[in-house]
Ligand code: 5AD
């Protein structure tokens with residue numbers, strides 16, 4: 040019997056995939072006709088990784104990949120990983136296990152690992168995980184296109200060298216999606232502080248600042264694309280400029296960025312308490328666009344533990360800076376990070392942490408059980424607190440913070456807040472925006488308000504957000 044004619048089915052899954060039905064036995068196979076390869080990118084960890092992932096997306100689009108939200112549709116799966124705590128690292132391995140099964144069913148699938156776990160593990164990752172095609176470190180995004188093209192030809196690639204040069208910031212194309220309401224702009228990367236518990240200086244390298252001209256050019260480009268708010272991003276933005284005489288410091292940079300027309304609101308993260316200068320504090324009093332919010336991790340309220348952590352400030356120094364910030368900007372909201380169960384933390388030290396929290400009155404606090412990280416100074420400290428006790432302290436701390444957060448949210452009821460509308464909320468039927476103090480707020484209104492700062496009367500302060508009504512557009 041003559042074979043039936045081949046039948047071409049175009050775009051069978053709505054994602055541009057086509058297939059050919061053919062004889063003699065009606066064989067069915069996927070064909071590359073009209074097919075755009077698809078990237079599934081998974082991002083773990085901090086805002087720096089979120090920002091790097093935007094660049095990764097742009098780079099992959101540059102070599103022809105579209106983006107999918109479904110790993111099973113992907114031709115390339117990239118993981119942008121985090122190793123700040125052991126749990127974050129274990130999650131990466133868990134996800135990789137799932138992608139290994141996908142690859143068994145689809146041998147052409149490429150899998151790549153980038154970010155902090157990739158930087159830390161490097162060659163060991165390739166050796167341990169034979170199904171991984173490429174490993175790229177935190178300084179190697181500029182090599183990623185070439186690596187993926189080589190992987191398509193069957194090569195396994197590894198790039199984890201540090202590039203300690205400002206050039207690194209200029210190696211990227213514009214970020215993936217121009218526009219949007221709020222965007223990150225990287226102003227510095229890396230960290231020289233070597234807090235005893237922290238892996239960041241090892242996986243992100245030495246501090247390096249991006250020149251003010253380049254930062255301003257990016258902010259101007261974003262503003263022209265309609266962006267209303269920028270968040271200046273770095274592991275330790277307060278040491279921007281390397282404190283070199285004659286070079287702009289972070290306060291100077293903030294003033295310059297605030298001068299960009301079209302930008303309505305300005306934020307920055309993250310800050311190290313020891314580097315908060317009087318000039319920076321002054322910015323909260325003098326730059327109207329600067330949102331009244333600072334993320335200022337204390338990590339502990341005990342001087343003894345702060346010394347063991349190598350933080351470079353005392354409890355008194357920290358509280359004095361918070362007081363100065365509140366004096367300069369009475370409505371400022373302070374958020375922070377806290378570690379419990381650091382080696383040497385006893386009940387008294389923990390009580391000092393709780394007391395510091397009370398005194399500061401954090402709007403929100405991110406809290407973590409200490410996790411020993413390979414190669415850090417604290418990994419050699421005797422870890423003398425039981426897991427159960429660490430867990431109990433974390434729960435005490437978190438329940439105290441929950442009460443403070445709710446009380447602060449309730450205290451905003453009936454007040455009028457300036458809310459930048461970011462778009463639709465997750466439920467899809469309300470708008471979502473943020474107050475200057477960075478409280479998420481849901482409100483009714485038209486989507487056309489996206490990107491506008493509106494006056495909102497807060498009708499309800501909930502545990503994790505506010506509910507408000509627009510009173511003036
Ligand atoms: N264990 C627990 N928490 C950590 N952090 C950083 N390193 C560790 C660690 N080894 C926390 C700090 C930091 C936040 C980003 O993560 O609180 O500010």
Ligand code: SF4
Nearest residue numbers: 230232233234237239
């Ligand atoms: Fe880690 Fe300390 Fe640097 Fe922050 S300042 S990234 S906690 S070493």
